[in-house]
Amino acid sequence: MDGKGRFLLVAAIGLVVGVVLGVVIGYFSRQAGSAPWAEELVRDGDDSVGRRVQEEILPENIEANLRRLTSVPHIAGRPMDLGQAEELRDRWLQYGLDSARLTPYDILLSYPSSDDNSPSRVTLMEANGTVVIQSQVEEAPLDEYQTDPNIVPPFNAYSGSGDVEGELVYVNYGRVEDFFHLQRDLNIDPAGKICIARYGSIFRGDKAEKAEQFGCLGLIIYSDPADYSARGYPVYPDGWMLPPSGVQRGTLMIAQGDPLTPFYPANEYAYRLSEEEAKVVSGLPTIPVHPIGFGVGIELLRYLGGNEAPAEWRGDLNITYRTGPGFQHPHTGRRVRLQVNVQNEVKRTYNVIGIIEGSVEPDRYVIMGNHRDAWVFGSVDPSSGSAVQEEVARAFGKLKQEGWRPRRSLVFASWGAEEYGLIGSTEWVEEYSKVLSERAVAYLNIDIAALGNFTFRSIASPAMFQSVFDATKKVPDPAVNPAGSSYNSVYDSWAAKLPKDAGNPNSVPTIGQLGSGSDYTPFFQHLGISSIDIRFICDPAVISYYALYHSSYETFDLVKKFIDPEFKVHQAVGRVLAEMALDLADSLVLPIDPTAYSTALQDIAASVRTEYSTQFAEQGISLDHLNSAVDNFTSAAQRLKRRMADIDRKNPLAVRVVNDQLMQLERGFIDPLGLPGREWYRHVVYAPSAHNSYAGQAFPGLADAMFDIENAVNQTARWEEVKKQLAITTYTVQSAATAIEEGGL
Numbered sequence: 001m002d003g004k005g006r007f008l009l010v011a012a013i014g015l016v017v018g019v020v021l022g023v024v025i026g027y028f029s030r031q032a033g034s035a036p037w038a039e040e041l042v043r044d045g046d047d048s049v050g051r052r053v054q055e056e057i058l059p060e061n062i063e064a065n066l067r068r069l070t071s072v073p074h075i076a077g078r079p080m081d082l083g084q085a086e087e088l089r090d091r092w093l094q095y096g097l098d099s100a101r102l103t104p105y106d107i108l109l110s111y112p113s114s115d116d117n118s119p120s121r122v123t124l125m126e127a128n129g130t131v132v133i134q135s136q137v138e139e140a141p142l143d144e145y146q147t148d149p150n151i152v153p154p155f156n157a158y159s160g161s162g163d164v165e166g167e168l169v170y171v172n173y174g175r176v177e178d179f180f181h182l183q184r185d186l187n188i189d190p191a192g193k194i195c196i197a198r199y200g201s202i203f204r205g206d207k208a209e210k211a212e213q214f215g216c217l218g219l220i221i222y223s224d225p226a227d228y229s230a231r232g233y234p235v236y237p238d239g240w241m242l243p244p245s246g247v248q249r250g251t252l253m254i255a256q257g258d259p260l261t262p263f264y265p266a267n268e269y270a271y272r273l274s275e276e277e278a279k280v281v282s283g284l285p286t287i288p289v290h291p292i293g294f295g296v297g298i299e300l301l302r303y304l305g306g307n308e309a310p311a312e313w314r315g316d317l318n319i320t321y322r323t324g325p326g327f328q329h330p331h332t333g334r335r336v337r338l339q340v341n342v343q344n345e346v347k348r349t350y351n352v353i354g355i356i357e358g359s360v361e362p363d364r365y366v367i368m369g370n371h372r373d374a375w376v377f378g379s380v381d382p383s384s385g386s387a388v389q390e391e392v393a394r395a396f397g398k399l400k401q402e403g404w405r406p407r408r409s410l411v412f413a414s415w416g417a418e419e420y421g422l423i424g425s426t427e428w429v430e431e432y433s434k435v436l437s438e439r440a441v442a443y444l445n446i447d448i449a450a451l452g453n454f455t456f457r458s459i460a461s462p463a464m465f466q467s468v469f470d471a472t473k474k475v476p477d478p479a480v481n482p483a484g485s486s487y488n489s490v491y492d493s494w495a496a497k498l499p500k501d502a503g504n505p506n507s508v509p510t511i512g513q514l515g516s517g518s519d520y521t522p523f524f525q526h527l528g529i530s531s532i533d534i535r536f537i538c539d540p541a542v543i544s545y546y547a548l549y550h551s552s553y554e555t556f557d558l559v560k561k562f563i564d565p566e567f568k569v570h571q572a573v574g575r576v577l578a579e580m581a582l583d584l585a586d587s588l589v590l591p592i593d594p595t596a597y598s599t600a601l602q603d604i605a606a607s608v609r610t611e612y613s614t615q616f617a618e619q620g621i622s623l624d625h626l627n628s629a630v631d632n633f634t635s636a637a638q639r640l641k642r643r644m645a646d647i648d649r650k651n652p653l654a655v656r657v658v659n660d661q662l663m664q665l666e667r668g669f670i671d672p673l674g675l676p677g678r679e680w681y682r683h684v685v686y687a688p689s690a691h692n693s694y695a696g697q698a699f700p701g702l703a704d705a706m707f708d709i710e711n712a713v714n715q716t717a718r719w720e721e722v723k724k725q726l727a728i729t730t731y732t733v734q735s736a737a738t739a740i741e742e743g744g745l
């Protein structure tokens, strides 16, 4: 190298060093100066993201998802449980979610016996044993789907097995008030008889529980056209009403997830109860219970003896409804035989958990759940929801790939074994209870996305009201509206069809209380995570639910031909879900109005006063403390709402303080000791009704203690229980009030 070369080398090194130093100095000075991450910490959500995600949710994709999901039966614990879980995990990863994985649990499930020679059935016999009619093992092959060998025959999961014979008694819906009416007013004792109830009004497991309590030898449940068909509408496959052979399958258990591992996850080291212990702990029936269609039901009921049934007990069969027991002349010698052969087995079920991590608060979760398992093809329950959920996940994945991230984490959950008693979700909630109760913002549930095309409907914690109102206002109405009416948004259509206050044209829509019956239960009732369930329903003036529920006729054709041919309703449900999730995940201050909760509590307290104040006064029990606690919660909620408005939105810690209190608001209503006799349920303001698990019961401790108190065996003991529950309710509401105060102590 010569002198000139050396000079050039030194000059080059000098240049490189200079450039590098310049870059490093520039970088650090920029960091110290404008600090872009500080802005990111207090950036608010942006409506354009909602518009973008809505645009990305397409009906044709939902239709394709539904077609694929319903191509095979997919009951829990059988090969498709795993097959569809793995496929979903792979799709979520392909859509761009940050992670997706399976969570397996080994749980107690129940299936018809595999012995083909002893199927479950109902037989009506003459005195000499001649068969008059017998239920079919399978539903009639009304379409091409029915030849699938993996269709499970109609049965009630966790029924007792047995072979019983006796006189028949009609018990209406099999509600506690129906049994009381039989015993107390009609002087009919169902003990030692075979009872027949119609489906509807309450959860079928509660029918079985009452039938067992009142001594029935066995219970037959049939679907009456009054509840599962609308006059003048064609039956499947020509329409969406229930044909005579259609049968509603379903579980008899909703309690605390896997019956063998109450309170704990059903993992590999779990301690498992014996099946005998589990029957007691989870209230599984010991009597045989079996579902049938009305084609057989009418023959059982046609010549029933006894008096005419009360007017409210009569369905739509073309017979005179009678109570029994036994049969009328000349059929007096007839008897009914009920043979049930189901077996419980420990099987593996899978949840799929997919996550898009939050950019600013990855430790805050907005969870969107839906179950994947179906009794048969499940085109409505739950695959309409699964098809929607998958499209929402794809849409958010697409946004992420375009460079967007939510502020808080979005979690997608596909649950296994919901149909058996919310098992997959419950086991997962039990496994992650600490993380969830410390970090979950909200749980948004879709089970059935659309059972009709008439209107949106929701049941929810009051903490979710603001967000569902806001979301439904942003989504165009897909409803099939009566001639002459049209609405701009889902909200407008919903408020017009299901107003909270029918006399007020500007009324908000009505939102029901959460009871049980889908996967929000472990989140809401066990942990106190604010939850909501959304769906589209049919016109309640036509039918109260959907006719083909849990039958093998819940096929793709049902949805495509009769519910939502263009999948616009499904699209709208997906859009509402996405807008809500976005609102909860992206808003700087959580979209939770604490005064919606105080309004709800005031309403509940007012109905407690209306219902009980006379009896309470006679017992010298005062409601003053309860009223004071509700008033204290009300003013604390108003103060929190003012703090939300006045907050320094540039201060990320001030924002997080308020958000933590909003997120924890619902947790304030949890009593760690649980409700008496059903300790797994711990929400003191809302629980499933003790007599109908589907329905919500406000102040359940108090309501349970007051139930049928005038007939209590020991009145003194019962009134002591009322006083205790009143104190616990008062204390819990007051604690919740304290928990949302600025200082708190």
Ligand SMILES: *[C@@H]1O[C@H](CO)[C@@H](O)[C@H](O)[C@H]1NC(C)=O
Pocket (backbone or CB within 6 Å): 126, 127, 128, 129, 130
């Ligand atoms: C059994 O009883 C029915 C009704 O009384 C009668 O029609 C039938 O002939 C009887 N069958 C036999 C085998 O006795």
Ligand SMILES: *[C@@H]1O[C@H](CO)[C@@H](O)[C@H](O)[C@H]1NC(C)=O
Pocket (backbone or CB within 6 Å): 318
């Ligand atoms: C109802 O049953 C009666 C007696 O069997 C029959 O005459 C009548 O036609 C039936 N009505 C309808 C609507 O089927």
Ligand SMILES: *[C@@H]1O[C@H](CO)[C@@H](O)[C@H](O)[C@H]1NC(C)=O
Pocket (backbone or CB within 6 Å): 240, 451, 452, 453, 454, 480, 481, 537, 538, 539, 562, 563
């Ligand atoms: C869908 O809308 C049409 C038109 O209003 C109605 O006749 C039909 O019953 C609806 N279907 C369902 C399942 O709600």
Ligand SMILES: *[C@@H]1O[C@H](CO)[C@@H](O)[C@H](O)[C@H]1NC(C)=O
Pocket (backbone or CB within 6 Å): 625, 626, 628, 629, 632, 730, 734
């Ligand atoms: C309600 O708040 C007032 C004022 O702090 C307090 O005196 C009262 O005891 C509270 N009520 C209950 C039921 O704790």
Ligand SMILES: *[C@@H]1O[C@H](CO)[C@@H](O)[C@H](O)[C@H]1NC(C)=O
Pocket (backbone or CB within 6 Å): 714, 715, 716, 717, 720
């Ligand atoms: C009824 O309950 C009260 C209070 O728990 C108890 O003191 C009393 O002994 C009970 N009476 C009977 C007859 O069991």
Ligand SMILES: [Zn+2]
Pocket (backbone or CB within 6 Å): 371, 381, 382, 418, 447, 448, 518
């Ligand atoms: Zn479902």
